[in-house]
Amino acid sequence: MYPQFKDKHVHEALFHPKDYLKYRKFKKKFPKKCVITYQSSVLRYFKRKYKGKYESLRLHHNVTVHKIKGQNLGFLKLNGIGAPNAVTYFEELIALGIKEFINIGTAGGLQHEGIFLCTKALRDEGTSHHYLPHGKYTFPDKKLTLKFKKQLINAGLNPEESTTWTIDAPYRETKAEVEHYRKKGVATVEMEASALFAVARYRKVKIASAFVVSDMLGKNWEPKFYHLSLKKTLNKVLDSAIGCLKGK
Numbered sequence: 565m566y567p568q569f570k571d572k573h574v575h576e577a578l579f580h581p582k583d584y585l586k587y588r589k590f591k592k593k594f595p596k597k598c599v600i601t602y603q604s605s606v607l608r609y610f611k612r613k614y615k616g617k618y619e620s621l622r623l624h625h626n627v628t629v630h631k632i633k634g635q636n637l638g639f640l641k642l643n644g645i646g647a648p649n650a651v652t653y654f655e656e657l658i659a660l661g662i663k664e665f666i667n668i669g670t671a672g673g674l675q676h677e678g679i680f681l682c683t684k685a686l687r688d689e690g691t692s693h694h695y696l697p698h699g700k701y702t703f704p705d706k707k708l709t710l711k712f713k714k715q716l717i718n719a720g721l722n723p724e725e726s727t728t729w730t731i732d733a734p735y736r737e738t739k740a741e742v743e744h745y746r747k748k749g750v751a752t753v754e755m756e757a758s759a760l761f762a763v764a765r766y767r768k769v770k771i772a773s774a775f776v777v778s779d780m781l782g783k784n785w786e787p788k789f790y791h792l793s794l795k796k797t798l799n800k801v802l803d804s805a806i807g808c809l810k811g812k
Contacts, residue, residue: 596662
């Protein structure tokens, strides 16, 4: 059973994200809510739409939170992929005082194309097991997920509530696994959600998540990462995420 050290999740960490931020002498005031994404096209859309209406707060040399002026709300495009990468920045954002998050992006599809609102995540990655006891799933915040769903529907989108499969090794998504999880009703596969949900629970913050299918996993692999329709849908999901976090 993973991790190797028994009951690791109950032991105190040697140092905290706040210790790192103190070492960095971080003094900037960050917003209380944040949308996280991974796609450069979504960042370009955000910058066009909010041109002159946001300020950039640099977290690292390649990671910047864009705070919308007049709103206690930020937008972040993460570089890199995978649970360890996402969780490292997520921990620091929480330590900076952010309390509510919406995580959006693309995912592989096991059932069909569309927009999927995540209601639970299968823990096939290593990071979440350092935060919570061994278990099959982690979960987003129910109330924030419902609120996000209503926002997506009001925007004319048609999200399906679904389970995602979070994995560390995209080039080891085997045919046998894909067929197994498809039969179990799992709708998407991606690399961050289950770990982010685990950290959110551990740190007592709220998170919701939705994905747009960018490639289909069936008898063959069908990539559609650069289709214009995908980018337009992601932009609408971003608008819905921002609208959701703007509301009280």
